Amino acid sequence: MRISSRWWLALALVAVASPAAAQGAGDWTTYGGNDWNQRYSKLKVITTANVSQLGARMVFQTGIAKLGSFENTPLVVDGTMYVTTPYNTAMAYDLNTHKELWRYEHKLGTTIYCCGPNNRGLGIHGGAHVYMGTLDAHLVALDAKTGKVLWDKEVADPSYGYSITHAPLVIGDNVIVGVSGGEYGIRGHVTAYNAMSGEQVWRWYSIPAPKGDATFDDKAPNGWWGTWAPKAETNDLHRDIAKEKADSAKYADAWQKGGGGVWTTPAYDKDLNTIFVSVGNPSPDLDGSVRPGDNLYTDAIVAIDATSGKTKWYYQTVPHDVWDLDATSPPVVTTVGGKKVVVHAGKTGWVYVLDAATGKLVRRSDNFVPQENMFALPSDKGTRMLPGANGGSEWSPIAVDPNSGYAFVAALHQPMNYITHNAPLEKGKLWLGSAFVAIPGEEQYGLYSAVDLKTGKIAWQNKVPQPMMGGALATAGGLTFTGEGNGNFNAYSSRSGKLLWTFNGGAGCNSAPMTFMHGGEQFIAVACGGNFQLSYPLGNSVYVFGLPKRTAMKK
Amino acid sequence: MSGFLAGRFVCAMAVTRWWWMTLVLVAGSVLATSAWPGQAPERHWLGVNGTDWKRMGPDARLAYVEGFLAGAAVSQAAAGARDSAGVRTGLEQLSRSGRFRFPFAANVYASRLSDFYWWKNHLPLPTWYAFLEVNTTLGRPISDSVP
Numbered sequence: 243m244r245i246s247s248r249w250w251l252a253l254a255l256v257a258v259a260s261p262a263a264a265q266g267a268g269d270w271t272t273y274g275g276n277d278w279n280q281r282y283s284k285l286k287v288i289t290t291a292n293v294s295q296l297g298a299r300m301v302f303q304t305g306i307a308k309l310g311s312f313e314n315t316p317l318v319v320d321g322t323m324y325v326t327t328p329y330n331t332a333m334a335y336d337l338n339t340h341k342e343l344w345r346y347e348h349k350l351g352t353t354i355y356c357c358g359p360n361n362r363g364l365g366i367h368g369g370a371h372v373y374m375g376t377l378d379a380h381l382v383a384l385d386a387k388t389g390k391v392l393w394d395k396e397v398a399d400p401s402y403g404y405s406i407t408h409a410p411l412v413i414g415d416n417v418i419v420g421v422s423g424g425e426y427g428i429r430g431h432v433t434a435y436n437a438m439s440g441e442q443v444w445r446w447y448s449i450p451a452p453k454g455d456a457t458f459d460d461k462a463p464n465g466w467w468g469t470w471a472p473k474a475e476t477n478d479l480h481r482d483i484a485k486e487k488a489d490s491a492k493y494a495d496a497w498q499k500g501g502g503g504v505w506t507t508p509a510y511d512k513d514l515n516t517i518f519v520s521v522g523n524p525s526p527d528l529d530g531s532v533r534p535g536d537n538l539y540t541d542a543i544v545a546i547d548a549t550s551g552k553t554k555w556y557y558q559t560v561p562h563d564v565w566d567l568d569a570t571s572p573p574v575v576t577t578v579g580g581k582k583v584v585v586h587a588g589k590t591g592w593v594y595v596l597d598a599a600t601g602k603l604v605r606r607s608d609n610f611v612p613q614e615n616m617f618a619l620p621s622d623k624g625t626r627m628l629p630g631a632n633g634g635s636e637w638s639p640i641a642v643d644p645n646s647g648y649a650f651v652a653a654l655h656q657p658m659n660y661i662t663h664n665a666p667l668e669k670g671k672l673w674l675g676s677a678f679v680a681i682p683g684e685e686q687y688g689l690y691s692a693v694d695l696k697t698g699k700i701a702w703q704n705k706v707p708q709p710m711m712g713g714a715l716a717t718a719g720g721l722t723f724t725g726e727g728n729g730n731f732n733a734y735s736s737r738s739g740k741l742l743w744t745f746n747g748g749a750g751c752n753s754a755p756m757t758f759m760h761g762g763e764q765f766i767a768v769a770c771g772g773n774f775q776l777s778y779p780l781g782n783s784v785y786v787f788g789l790p791k792r793t794a795m796k797k
Numbered sequence: 798m799s800g801f802l803a804g805r806f807v808c809a810m811a812v813t814r815w816w817w818m819t820l821v822l823v824a825g826s827v828l829a830t831s832a833w834p835g836q837a838p839e840r841h842w843l844g845v846n847g848t849d850w851k852r853m854g855p856d857a858r859l860a861y862v863e864g865f866l867a868g869a870a871v872s873q874a875a876a877g878a879r880d881s882a883g884v885r886t887g888l889e890q891l892s893r894s895g896r897f898r899f900p901f902a903a904n905v906y907a908s909r910l911s912d913f914y915w916w917k918n919h920l921p922l923p924t925w926y927a928f929l930e931v932n933t934t935l936g937r938p939i940s941d942s943v944p
Contacts, residue, residue, distance in 0.1 A: 352895045354905065354935050401895075402902040426901075427908035493855060499904050526911050532855060 268759025270318045272507075273363045273409035274639060275715075275756065278575035279509035281641035282716045283757045287764035289719040292789055293733045293743045299765065300786035302335050302342075309780035310359030311752065312771020313637075315409070315713075316784060318758040319369050319386070325769070325784055328359040330376045332384060337760050344389030346374075346382075352400045353377040355407070356425040358774025362507070362753075363409035365417055367437040373417050375406025381419050383440060393440035397421060403428045409507050413517070413548055416443055420504025424522045424540075424568075430502035432519055434551060444551030448502035448521045448539050452494075461553040466497040468536025471561040474590075475606060479617050481562055486534035496533040501525030502540045506572040506637050511582070514598060516554060517546045518575065518584050523568040528620075536561035541568045543586050543594070545601060555601030559588050565617065565627070565660070566678075570637045576644050578604070578695045585695060587640045587651045589633030590616070593693045607698040610635075610691040611653045624659030624679065631678040632656055632709065632775075639754045641714035641722060643736055648692040648701055650722045650736070654709035657684040690714075690724055690732075692739060702739030706730075711773050713754025715766070723766060725751025727778035731768055731785070749781025763788050847920035847927070850910060862903040862910070865928060869899050899932055906931060 268285060275281045288296065302325065310328025317324040322343065323335045330348035335341070353359075355377055365373040372386045378400040383392040397419060398404035403426025411418040416434040424430065430448035435441065450462035462468065467490065470483050503522040510517050521544060524530075524537040538556065541563045545554040560567050567589045574585045575598060582598040593607035614628035632654050641650045658678040680686070688710035692701040708727040715723040722736040727750040733743040747770030755768035766787045772780035840849070853861065874887030891897050899906070909931040914920060919927075 352900055354901060399902070401900060401905070403905045403908070425908065425912075427904035496855065499908065526908055529911060529915060532911070 268764075269320065270316070270756045270758045271366055272317070272411065273315050273365070274507055274509065274572060274574070277413070277510040277512065279507065279572050279639065280574055280576060280644065280716075281639055281714060281754065281756075282643055282718075284718045285757055285759060285764045286718040286720075287759075288717065288721065288757075288766065288789060290721060290735050290742060293719070293721055295789050296733070296743055296745070296766070296787045297790065298745065298785050299788040300337070300340055302340075302784040302786070304331065304333065304782040304784075306331060306782050309771065309782060311357075311774040312749075312769045312780070312782065313360045313362045313407075313712075313753045313773075314769045314784070315363045315754045315756050316767050316769070317364055317366055317372075318756070318760070318767075319366060321760065322386070323767070323784075323786075324364050324366070324372055324386075326361045326363055326374055327782070328361055328771075328774075330361055330374060332364060332372065332374050332389065334386070334389060343387075346384055346389040346391070348374070348376050348378075348380070348382060350376065351378045353405060354400060354403050354426060355405045355422060360407050360774070362407060365410035365412040367412045367415070367417070371437060373410045373412065373419075373437075375408060375410055375419050377405045377407070379404040379406055379421060381406065381410065381417065381435060381440075383417075383437070395435060395440050397433060398423075398428070398431070402426070406505075408505050411508050411510060411517070412437065413510050416548075418508060418517060420448075420508070420519065422503045422505040422522075424501035424503035424525050425527060427499035427501070427525045428503065429498055429500055430504055430521065432504050432508070432517070432546065432551075446546050446551045446553070448504055448519075448544070449497050449500040450538055450553075451497060459553050461556065462538050466500055466535055466538045468538045468558070468561060471536055471558070474560050474617065475603070477616050479561060480619050486562070489531070490534045493532055493534055499525055500533065500537060500540065501527075506570055506639070509573045509575050509584070510548065511575050511598060514545075514582070515548045516598070517548050518573040518598075519544050519546065520569040520571065520573055520586060522570055523563055523566050527566050528564055530562055530564040533562075537563065543569060543573055543584060543596060543601070545584075545598070557594070557596050557601045557603065559586075559590060559594060560617075564619070566631045567629070567634065570633075571635045572637075572639045574640060574642050574649070576642045576647075576695070578647055583695070585640070585642060585649055587635035587638075587649065587653075587693075589629065589635060591629045591634040591653070593640075593649055593651065593695070593698070595695055595698070605698045607693045607695075608700050610651050610693055610700060610703070611655050611689055618660070620660040622661070624661035626681065627658050627660045627678070629654065630656035630658035630680075632711075636711050638711055639713040641716040642695070643716045643722075645718075646736065647694060647696045648716075648736060649695055650714040650716055650724070651691045651693055652710040652712055652714055652724050653689045653691065654686075654711065655689060656686045656709050657681045688726065690734070690739075692722075692736065704734065704739050704741065708778070709776060711776060711778075712750075712752040715755040715757060717757055719764075723755045723768070725753065725755065725768055725770065727752060727773060727776060729770060729779065731755070731770065745785070745787065747781070747783060747785055748779070749783065750776075750778030752776075752778055843923065843925065845924045846922055847914035847924070850914050850924060850927075851920070855907075858907045858911070859903050861924075862906045865925075866899050866903060866906070870897055873898050899928070901935060905935070909935070
């Protein structure tokens with residue numbers, strides 16, 4: 243059959259405009275690498291055989307004096323790299339000339355955020371517009387070519403504790419954005435905005451309201467009180483449910499300030515027309531006595547209809563959380579044994595594999611960090627708690643290799659005492675931190691693990707000197723990449739976990755890396771600018787690694 | 798009790814328009830009696846501490862915080878004002894520019910104060926002090942160009 247030239251033109255235009263097509267060409271067009279958030283690239287110029295030759299081919303320094311947690315994953319579209327800084331400056335670099343094309347500095351108003359300034363990146367729409375969420379809870383649309391502001395919307399009032407740190411997700415003509423602020427008595431939400439006009443399309447609340455409220459959610463008929471679950475799967479939560487029920491009337495309005503930030507980038511499945519989000523902790527974090535009930539949908543993975551913004555299903559990992567072991571790492575969609583699943587690495591130290599259509603638990607993996615006294619309550623003398631309050635897996639995105647079925651998880655081992663008194667008052671420190679006290683003399687370290695999603699077993703595990711926060715990348719070249727707080731950026735064999743290459747970036751490489759093709763070469767990029775919360779050395783560099791020019795050309 | 802707080806702050810700033818203070822006191826008292834029935838601590842507001850805080854219900858905590866924030870805001874505006882009209886203008890300007898000394902909403906402070914008093918040995922600390930501590934940790938408006 244002959245196709246007319248008009249059809250060819252139409253196909254070409256679709257290919258240019260479609261992020262999926264662009265990614266096929268070697269661009270990295272969304273925070274998680276694709277709509278499924280897999281952080282897996284089919285690129286395989288860089289392999290286990292040649293990765294030892296990797297070197298820094300470009301270094302982009304933001305030049306920003308005010309440093310914070312540099313958690314950005316750059317985007318690359320059509321020869322341009324887009325980067326954001328912890329205090330919401332967005333910038334574009336030309337990969338041919340290595341010159342800065344533009345920068346946009348957001349003038350921050352009132353800001354409030356719990357765990358250090360950060361921003362994880364941008365969303366992009368059709369290659370023409372980029373979107374940044376800000377610490378003062380705005381969503382800003384910029385012209386991708388010039389950095390000029392197209393529109394700027396206040397998503398929520400920042401004086402109430404709202405902020406935005408994650409990279410927005412672009413689906414069709416909608417920009418999807420959640421909010422941080424679970425430490426400040428917010429009511430979390432996810433909002434869809436029209437990419438062109440900035441008009442709100444829908445808003446989904448992460449704390450379901452009781453019957454009678456305009457925002458009542460029929461998937462939670464008992465509101466945020468839920469089903470009074472005594473266990474998290476097989477683990478006893480040590481709840482006094484009778485007392486909680488008795489206190490319900492007294493704290494009937496607690497849901498209005500129930501927390502539930504959605505502060506990492508959701509995943510999206512086109513066939514199911516569903517967005518999958520991780521919902522953070524209830525508010526207040528630790529004092530469960532003032533918020534009786536399961537505190538839905540905190541600590542949950544929730545499926546939301548992408549068109550209507552209505553809840554489809556939820557899976558709560560920790561009902562009535564008083565340990566801050568919430569759901570923060572971004573959810574990932576993949577297939578396991580022919581079934582479409584949603585994967586989440588919890589602060590609890592387990593990887594959850596859920597049926598993407600129903601939310602039913604398919605399996606919970608073996609623990610990828612040591613666990614002890616799971617869900618034990620605090621005591622006067624201190625209850626030894628493993629994992630500590632940071633997890634497990636914190637916000638760090640996992641990577642999933644769909645061929646091997648491995649999920650690569652960067653995790654923390656921080657033994658802590660969970661105590662109810664005698665915490666010293668430290669001026670200027672976040673008060674919450676005093677709740678959990680590191681156990682003197684006990685080693686803290688990081689663990690980088692491959693979790694076999696087919697079996698739930700740990701396929702391999704590497705120990706690194708410091709607790710890990712940043713994220714993972716996997717490629718078809720048989721490699722997985724991740725960084726450390728000491729500045730090391732590492733490549734491992736994804737099959738065996740063998741360390742094959744390392745580079746020290748001079749500051750903590752505490753961001754999720756990405757990869758792209760440019761000029762016929764494959765590159766790996768990572769922001770090495772440290773982490774404020776863990777006191778890892780700060781910096782402002784984005785490293786771009788490639789093979790030596792000659793080797794690359796041979797390919 | 799929140800009326801005490803608001804009133805005392807205004808007094809401290811030596812505002813000459815007494816009717817304004819009276820208004821704040823009356824408003825605060827109404828707020829307190831409606832939201833804090835039977836729970837008012839017996840001690841002077843300067844001595845209100847974490848023990849009192851733990852006795853309050855969520856609504857009373859919010860009312861207390863609202864009273865504190867109102868008092869602090871009025872005193873801040875009054876510091877640069879010559880009359881009541883000046884106070885009102887000052888309040889509007891501070892609100893628009895986000896320069897209140899305590900710039901966040903009541904839910905934020907109530908949440909952080911609850912965390913602050915989670916620990917027994919902090920209970921004797923007066924609530925006004927807790928406010929200052931919490932406010933210090935909450936950060937300030939910042940941008941990349943202002944080191």
